[in-house]
Amino acid sequence: MCGNESATMAERIYAREALKNIYPLIDTHTHFDAPVFDTDRRQQVEQAYSQGVCHLVLVGYLYHYFDRMYDTQDSINELSQSSATKANNQDKCNVTAHIALGLHPFYIEQHTYDHLIQLEQMVIERRPLAIGEIGLDTFTDAMKQPDVFVKQKRFFAAQLDIAVAHRLPVMLHIRKAHAEALAILKAHKYDAHKLGGIAHSFSGGEQEAKAFVKLGFKLGITGQITNPNAKKLRRAIQVAVESHGIECLVIETDCPDMTPIMCQTTDNTDSHNRNVPANLPWVLASLSELLEIPHDKLAKQLWQNSCDALKVDWAYST
Numbered sequence: 029m030c031g032n033e034s035a036t037m038a039e040r041i042y043a044r045e046a047l048k049n050i051y052p053l054i055d056t057h058t059h060f061d062a063p064v065f066d067t068d069r070r071q072q073v074e075q076a077y078s079q080g081v082c083h084l085v086l087v088g089y090l091y092h093y094f095d096r097m098y099d100t101q102d103s104i105n106e107l108s109q110s111s112a113t114k115a116n117n118q119d120k121c122n123v124t125a126h127i128a129l130g131l132h133p134f135y136i137e138q139h140t141y142d143h144l145i146q147l148e149q150m151v152i153e154r155r156p157l158a159i160g161e162i163g164l165d166t167f168t169d170a171m172k173q174p175d176v177f178v179k180q181k182r183f184f185a186a187q188l189d190i191a192v193a194h195r196l197p198v199m200l201h202i203r204k205a206h207a208e209a210l211a212i213l214k215a216h217k218y219d220a221h222k223l224g225g226i227a228h229s230f231s232g233g234e235q236e237a238k239a240f241v242k243l244g245f246k247l248g249i250t251g252q253i254t255n256p257n258a259k260k261l262r263r264a265i266q267v268a269v270e271s272h273g274i275e276c277l278v279i280e281t282d283c284p285d286m287t288p289i290m291c292q293t294t295d296n297t298d299s300h301n302r303n304v305p306a307n308l309p310w311v312l313a314s315l316s317e318l319l320e321i322p323h324d325k326l327a328k329q330l331w332q333n334s335c336d337a338l339k340v341d342w343a344y345s346t
């Protein structure tokens with residue numbers, strides 16, 4: 029989450045003014061299948077489309093939810109197909125949902141080796157867009173326990189091998205374990221220049237940013253960037269861009285988490301503070317301000333970067 033700071037009404041109005049133009053966007057990382065969206069998912073898809081979101085990726089974390097992700101994908105894509113026949117352009121809603129399958133390091137204790145076998149089977153049968161989210165996470169003391177960390181490393185390595193074997197990009201979740209993750213990526217010969225890949229919700233420092241980009245990964249930027257106090261992150265992004273160009277970035281909401289600061293309210297009920305795909309333009313706006321690149325130019329570049337990272341060729345149409 030971004031922190032406790034909430035934007036004042038004046039700041040929110042100002043920020044909304046800055047977002048008058050809509051640009052085509054790809055939300056490269058969501059958990060839009062989460063139950064917190066069950067009551068109004070359809071409206072949220074329409075809202076996202078009205079804010080320019082054309083594609084979103086549903087990213088896996090637990091084997092038990094893989095079917096739920098496919099169901100959510102079907103419902104989003106059906107909505108877009110049914111709206112394609114509408115005569116009135118204003119009622120159109122054309123958001124395409126995609127799937128990444130993976131076993132998240134934070135939930136390592138819930139994963140079994142059988143889940144890994146099932147995962148590969150689904151990769152063969154259904155060919156997802158990517159493998160993710162996978163990686164290492166030592167954020168809590170419990171995650172640092174040697175036996176837990178060893179299991180994380182095994183599952184990370186095994187899923188990298190699946191990605192390499194099936195020529196799929198990976199979505200990395202790395203928190204407080206960047207050096208170890210880089211070592212495993214190198215040992216398993218994961219070449220992001222060839223396969224693509226995203227270091228999702230990038231949270232490291234300047235050196236880590238450069239190291240992931242050097243391996244060919246794009247850095248996934250979330251609503252954290254909208255927080256002026258996220259100085260380390262903002263600096264790391266600037267440094268990565270200075271040395272590797274804006275080609276190294278993609279954006280994401282990671283909804284329902286990482287709510288942009290201007291969308292947070294002091295009302296702490298779940299439905300008010302959850303993040304939604306329609307908030308993605310705030311990430312674009314903050315990044316545009318930080319890097320001093322106009323919205324339109326940045327949006328187009330981010331679209332291309334996302335396609336490069338996911339090894340797809342989705343048409344950009346304004």
Ligand SMILES: [Zn+2]
Pocket residue numbers: 057058059087161282
């Ligand atoms: Zn995630």
